[in-house]
Amino acid sequence: KNQVEQSPQSLIILEGKNCTLQCNYTVSPFSNLRWYKQDTGRGPVSLTIMTFSENTKSNGRYTATLDADTKQSSLHITASQLSDSASYICVVSDRGSTLGRLYFGRGTQLTVWP
Amino acid sequence: EADIYQTPRYLVIGTGKKITLECSQTMGHDKMYWYQQDPGMELHLIHYSYGVNSTEKGDLSSESTVSRIRTEHFPLTLESARPSHTSQYLCASSEGTQGRSGNTIYFGEGSWLTVV
Numbered sequence: 001k002n003q004v005e006q007s008p009q010s011l012i013i014l015e016g017k018n019c020t021l022q023c024n025y026t027v028s029p030f031s032n033l034r035w036y037k038q039d040t041g042r043g044p045v046s047l048t049i050m051t052f053s054e055n056t057k058s059n060g061r062y063t064a065t066l067d068a069d070t071k072q073s074s075l076h077i078t079a080s081q082l083s084d085s086a087s088y089i090c091v092v093s094d095r096g097s098t099l100g101r102l103y104f105g106r107g108t109q110l111t112v113w114p
Numbered sequence: 115e116a117d118i119y120q121t122p123r124y125l126v127i128g129t130g131k132k133i134t135l136e137c138s139q140t141m142g143h144d145k146m147y148w149y150q151q152d153p154g155m156e157l158h159l160i161h162y163s164y165g166v167n168s169t170e171k172g173d174l175s176s177e178s179t180v181s182r183i184r185t186e187h188f189p190l191t192l193e194s195a196r197p198s199h200t201s202q203y204l205c206a207s208s209e210g211t212q213g214r215s216g217n218t219i220y221f222g223e224g225s226w227l228t229v230v
Binding site for chain 2: 004034041042043044045046049089101102104105106107109
């Protein structure tokens with residue numbers, strides 16, 4: 001069964017600290033993996049997209065890594081800011097269907113305290 | 115910033131009422147999608163469209179219906195709302211097929227529906 005599991009479910013850190021969010025998936029055949037940021041009550045916003053051949057991709061203070069062999073990804077946030085408080089969603093796409101089906105994780109709820 | 119808009123943002127209606135959630139995008143995308151998301155849960159695809167006059171049901175069974183008469187417009191309708199329809203509905207669009215690498219999916223702000 002194709003699944004995307006994220007950990008931790010929630011995380012609280014102090015402003016200025018770094019943190020790492022985890023994503024494990026069983027989706028096969030794999031096409032790409034995306035990280036989204038979703039502010040409370042808003043729609044998700046794309047942070048990164050990585051294909052099978054990409055190990056690392058950065059977007060400002062966000063750095064995503066991908067290990068396609070172990071089917072794991074992480075999102076590292078550097079020097080956190082209050083505005084980083086949001087849910088971070090891992091999304092994996094397969095290449096076995098015309099639609100390119102997306103499998104969503106439940107997200108990690110990050111809270112940054114001053 | 116994504117040019118995709120949803121209205122209303124918040125709606126509380128009584129059981130049995132008919133409602134339409136509006137979604138419009140100005141990016142000229144052929145592909146549009148409706149997702150349903152309950153608090154703390156993952157998004158589920160309920161409808162998608164590859165272009166005008168093309169609509170398909172998604173992975174999650176839904177009693178809602180959609181139409182695509184114009185490229186930029188993809189409304190979702192519930193003929194008779196029930197409390198079980200209470201959820202957040204997210205509209206999205208992409209230039210290419212959603213799962214294909216390089217195709218960014220742009221989401222609207224969401225419509226929070228509460229049926230009492």
